[in-house]
Amino acid sequence: MSASPPAPAPARHPRSARSELRRLAPLLLLALGVGAVLVGRDMGLGELTAPGPGLWPTIVAGLLIATSVVLLFLDPAEDYEPWTAGTARIVAGLAGLALFIVLFQTIGFVVSAFLLLFAWLRFLGGESWRMALVLAVAGAIVLHLVFVVVLGVPFPAGPVDQLLGG
């Protein structure tokens, strides 16, 4: 993936600096477009009569460059949503998801699914301890049964997964 997302701005940022920060998005697109043109030129543009592999990417990258340059100067600011305290929750949620993928690869589905559901329901969803526990256990087992037993998806095997069959 060549497109890296613009870094999330810190929640508390001076107003004036923040209005400049939003230019990050068009700048990033511009950089992406320029990069694509450079790579595309190396691939060989060919002629219009015999288009090379790089011609089409260069054309669409040109469109990307043109639009992002205009956006740099003419960007309606209204549709930017402010960063809120909720942003921190999302970063936490993302970290949880990443951890889930790592765990999934090493100890299988059931345990990692239980941990993800439980942590998410308790800390991000604000459920009670008991509710989170019940839903997480039930959810992990039901999804294991659906994916592994019914659909036959070969999840990486883990300690609990084998007890449940599949």
Add this chain to the structure above:
Amino acid sequence: MGISDGIVQGFAVALDPVNLLYVFAGVLIGTVIGVLPGLGPTATIALLLPLTYTIEPATAVILLAGIYYGSMYGGTITSVLLRLPGEAASVVTTFDGYQMARQGRAGPALGIAAIGSFVGGILSVLGLMLLAPPLADLAVSFGPPEYVALTALGILLVTYLGSGSPLKSLSMAALGLLLATVGQDPITGTTRFTFGSVALFDGLDFVAVAMGLFGVGEILHSLERTDKVQAVTRRIRHIWPTRQDLRDSSGAIARGSVLGFVIGVLPGGGGVISSLASYALEKRRAKDPSRFGRGAIEGVAGPETANNASSTSAFIPLLTLGIPANVVLALIFGALLIQGVTPGPQLISEEPEIFWGVIASMVVGNVMLLVLNIPLVGVFVQLLRVRAGVLAAFALLVTMAGVFSVNNDSFDMWVVLVFGVIGWLMKKTGFEPGPLVLAFVLGSIMERAFRQSMLLSGGSLDVFVTRPLSGGLLAVMAAVVVLSLVMARRRRAAFRHVEPEGEADLGTAPTPGRDTRRTSDSVDTDVPSAPGER
């Protein structure tokens, strides 16, 4: 094969027990996610894409189509009862539907919406049956230059008619076209933008991109809001509208059907624009426009009819030209491509069971929805008790497990996560993921057609202008660009016209849904855009 043979074959496919089950599952899931505010049809279809791998192509499209038009029904329920549109196309219904509910007429509002949706859906299916075969015949004569013009027109219209700033949408479309070039060159086989990574030789996986941008991105985005939804406890009575109600709304339903059908066929059309247009039309035609915004039944009947009609007719460009008209159809297009079926003019003759089966399933699905909705509204309302946090946790887990099951490869899980972050950041910065995904799907078609055109014409760009069909399409594009500059001003005026008196406080209402908020934004500001498909 004649149309009547096709219809017979279609019903044979649609009434097959397995397909009946999938139609039912589709419309039920559609209704449910239409009710649930956190999850729209785009996200749901994206999340369910991996499931469609294992079933027949016709069955897959039957399921996904059912989710799409089912969500149109479901979105009405929360709009009327809570002024909380479950999906974007139902925003207009909040204007009069919620007022009707406050006057104790929630039952008739929901009833007339269901009946109108049914009529609009059925009429639109009839139109689809009559219009699609001749259009496909015409499209058989299309050469590469026509396809370049057609895909360009589709992308352009989606950027202009979608939500958000057209310029930002165009920029996202360009990004989508660029992302589509990752992987092997379709003609020479040279690898492009793979940076030596073998995983990228086949290009970015459409399912992972769509699931990340729409599924995960949307769930993350909704996680930031902590809207509380109160449950509806009072019983809803008298769902079946009175004779007077039916008489009042029959005109609106008839006009809404035609309007919705026509708008749905246009690229970039679909739910939101058709319901807005119908509302504006009804208000303009009314003898006493001041009733609108205060519980006028026409203000519910017309838009609800139109959005369902348009969600059906939006299948016409996909099934006849192979061009998805909006983002939901782009996802269905992707689902078909994965199955090895390329939608296009040959679909009717080569895969008649898909074409006619899907159409016939829409008739069956609309009947099911009518039967489901009238007696079961009370049950669906209880779904609002499901809390957003619970929904998000389970949806994400299903996404991750689902994307793994596509290639049995955990690398795809990371791709989904990365595109989820990108999708969320795009939403935060006002870039719509819709044009990106649409352009991503159309990109390879467009590039191949462009290069074939160049070979055909010996490198002369004149070929796009001199051929009557592609020249005509390009003239339409030019007209769109010119018109949009004029319309930018007039659209704003039109929104003012649509805006009922009570709408000004929508944005500050205690429980504003995301789409409510977005609409009032576009009413208040200078952004020349309509709220669009999600």
